[in-house]
Amino acid sequence: MRTPIVAGNWKMNKTVEEARSLVLEMSRNLRDIKGVEIVLCPPFPALLAVSAMLQGTDIGLGAQNLHWEEKGAFTGEVSPGMVAEFCQYVIIGHSERRAYFGETDEKVNRKVHAALSHGLTPIVCVGETENEYESGRTGEVVRRQISLGLANIDPAKAAGLVVAYEPVWAIGTGKASSGENANAVLADHIRPALAGLFGAETAQAIRIQYGGSVTAANADEFFSQPEIDGALVGGASLKLDEFTGIVKAAAKP
Ligand code: PEP
Numbered sequence: 001m002r003t004p005i006v007a008g009n010w011k012m013n014k015t016v017e018e019a020r021s022l023v024l025e026m027s028r029n030l031r032d033i034k035g036v037e038i039v040l041c042p043p044f045p046a047l048l049a050v051s052a053m054l055q056g057t058d059i060g061l062g063a064q065n066l067h068w069e070e071k072g073a074f075t076g077e078v079s080p081g082m083v084a085e086f087c088q089y090v091i092i093g094h095s096e097r098r099a100y101f102g103e104t105d106e107k108v109n110r111k112v113h114a115a116l117s118h119g120l121t122p123i124v125c126v127g128e129t130e131n132e133y134e135s136g137r138t139g140e141v142v143r144r145q146i147s148l149g150l151a152n153i154d155p156a157k158a159a160g161l162v163v164a165y166e167p168v169w170a171i172g173t174g175k176a177s178s179g180e181n182a183n184a185v186l187a188d189h190i191r192p193a194l195a196g197l198f199g200a201e202t203a204q205a206i207r208i209q210y211g212g213s214v215t216a217a218n219a220d221e222f223f224s225q226p227e228i229d230g231a232l233v234g235g236a237s238l239k240l241d242e243f244t245g246i247v248k249a250a251a252k253p
Contacts, residue, residue, distance in 0.1 A: 002207050004223065004230035004250040005162055007039035007062060007123055008237025009091060009211075019046035022240065023053045029244045031057045036230065036251040039089050039123075040237075044078055051086040062089030062123065065097060068110035084118040091232070093125045093149055095168045105148035112150060116157050123162045123232060124149055125211070126190070130169035138167075139189040146193040158198040159205040164232040165190055170212025172234055182210045183225035191227065216245025223250050 014022065019042050030038055041062035042050050051061050063086075067077035083090055092115065093108035108124065115122040126145035128138045142165065150161070165185055170177050186208050195203035210222045211232030222228045230250050236242035 002205065002229045003035070003037055005037040005039065005207050005209060006230045006247050006250045007041055007089065007091070007162075007164075007209070007232050008243055009064060009094070009232055009234050010040070010042045010238060011064070011096070011234060012043055013238055014042060014046060016046050016049050019043075019050055020053065022238070023050050025240050026243065027053060027057055027059060029240065030059055030247055033247055033251050036247055038247055041089070041091055047086040060088045061086060062091060063087045064091045064094065066090050066092075066111060066115060066120075068107075068114035080114040080118040080120065083115075084120055087120060089121045089123055089162075090115050091123045091125065091164075093145070095125060095127055095166060095171060099168075105145055108145075108149040109151050112153065112161075116153065116160075121160055121162060123164055123209070125164045125166050125232070127164075127166040127168050127171075127212070133167060133169055138185055142185060142189050143193045146190060147197065150194075150197055153197070155198045155202055158194075159202050162207045162209065163190060163194070164209040164211045166211035166232060172213070174213050176213035176215075176218055177210070179210075179221035179225045179228070182222060183227045186210075186225075186227035214246060216242045216249065219246045219249035220252075223252070 039060040039062045041064050063083045066080050066083045092111045097103040112122045126142045128141040132141050191203050207229040209230045209232045210228045214231045214233050215236050
């Protein structure tokens with residue numbers, strides 16, 4: 001049995017003050033919900049404040065990115081050790097980073113190695129663009145992203161990875177995949193690619209989220225699918241009732 005994991009990716013939203021008031025309400029709503037791992041991923045400047053507010057709760061904290069180097073002349077970057085001071089999780093390879101910031105599969109791979117070596121749980125994002133979807137290349141794309149992005153990971157650490165399948169055409173568009181379509185991508189491509197790298201048993205243990213326009217209203221459709229182990233949530237994670245509804249849907253037995 002894989003414990004579902006729901007993570008909120010706040011992207012570049014919320015000042016420290018705004019983050020404090022959202023987390024105050026969220027931690028009240030979410031702290032007693034069992035059977036689901038909950039992670040909040042605010043922007044870097046809010047991590048310190050949010051980490052203090054989450055002390056004593058089961059709600060985890062994640063960063064949205066990191067650099068693979070330990071320290072040095074990398075202006076504007078944040079090292080894995082700095083992330084690990086506050087966070088237990090880190091999102092890696094989000095499609096926005098791939099599209100706007102030149103994040104290749106090779107860079108994703110370096111970041112995953114760096115995160116694991118600091119005891120962080122990487123949430124590794126994969127997913128095809130609209131063009132790739134329409135030309136029937138979904139399987140080929142996600143298999144490549146998995147095999148290059150997760151290359152040379154110690155199989156003993158691989159079970160702790162989280163993969164987020166996020167079709168790019170579904171992110172922030174209000175046009176979610178169907179649960180059935182997402183489940184098929186996981187069953188036919190992502191889990192087999194993981195099995196190819198780490199063996200079938202480890203692949204079965206790795207949690208795979210769906211992400212892309214998940215809301216409280218459509219969450220059940222995804223969480224009722226056998227391969228989907230939670231969600232990576234963007235827009236709806238900034239709304240108290242929406243995020244609470246998604247977390248509750250994931251916690252259902
Ligand atoms: C995301 O950014 O990871 C995401 C899934 O966004 P949204 O839920 O807004 O589609």
